[in-house]
Amino acid sequence: MLDVRLYLAQRISAILMAPLVLGHLAVMIYATQGGLSAAEILSRTQGSLWWGLYYGLFVIAVSVHASIGLRVIANEYLKLSGAGLNAFTWLTGFVLLALGGRAVAAVVL
């Protein structure tokens, strides 16, 4: 069940994710093709404000986008609605944010 604000949030998060996904794929290929070890990658990312912002923004965009997408599926196929559907959406978003935030913290801090 989408209103115009949820629709916009999902579209804007998708627009943000498109370049971030391409950058993420490019960095993965570059890092592994170059034969960098985990320790070498961490030495580049730890303490880096830019990698923190890059993946922090990525995680936020994913949390918003996926929780709204799963909301639609939960409504149409699990028949969740009203307060239950809102709770499901927020919970999904926070779980993704927590998991993603934990991963970003592990690589950047």
Next chain:
Amino acid sequence: MREPALQHSEKTLDVSVWQGNAAGGGYRSYSVPAQESQTILDVVTWIQHNLEPKLAYRFACRVGMCGSCAMMVNGKPRWTCRTHVQKVVEGHSLTIAPLRNLPVIKDLACDMSEFFDKWRRAEGVFHPTSTREEEIAPILPSDPERIAASEAIECINCAVCYAACDVVALNPEFLGPAALNRAWTLINDARDGARIARLKAVSVAGGCHNCHSQQSCMTYCPTELNPALSIAGLKRVTAIAAMKGEI
């Protein structure tokens, strides 16, 4: 294996017709003489006149204008008065059922109330901005909004798109293709004075943003309209209006 054109009157059709009411029902089978240029409505009428006098179904104009005779034919929504048996028959078989996504009253007649209630909920009513005493608003045929409205305006309210829509089936709150298509024609009507109210009406939880753009509405629309395109237009203008803080 599809039969060649059914042209000989000695051939018969095996027709299964759903009968029942809101509490339930089932299919009953009939043999119907096949005739050239026979429509699905002809078949249903023949069954009612000759075999099943109690069979309930709905039709009026028989020429594709009134939009009252739509039914599911071999699983697909069709306007039965303009659907030739030869074009949809599978072998010799026809399965005829009431429209999907609407409650049944009896047999092939559906309760259309929710379909038309959703037109009202989508603000599908014209709100005039001037009286008959004033000048008629000049609208050029080349005006882009007039062109957009013209592409969507020949709806006959048959509910074929509503029956074809999987989003309606999964989310009963969804306003549906016909009501949203109607709202789009009014959004493009320069004489109408309820633009913001209408943009709000189609932006609620069951509004245009729930469309998955599967385009079954366009595939089955008997008058070849494209409600999915109208809904895409509504998504565009409502998104812009929301970002401007208008809705």
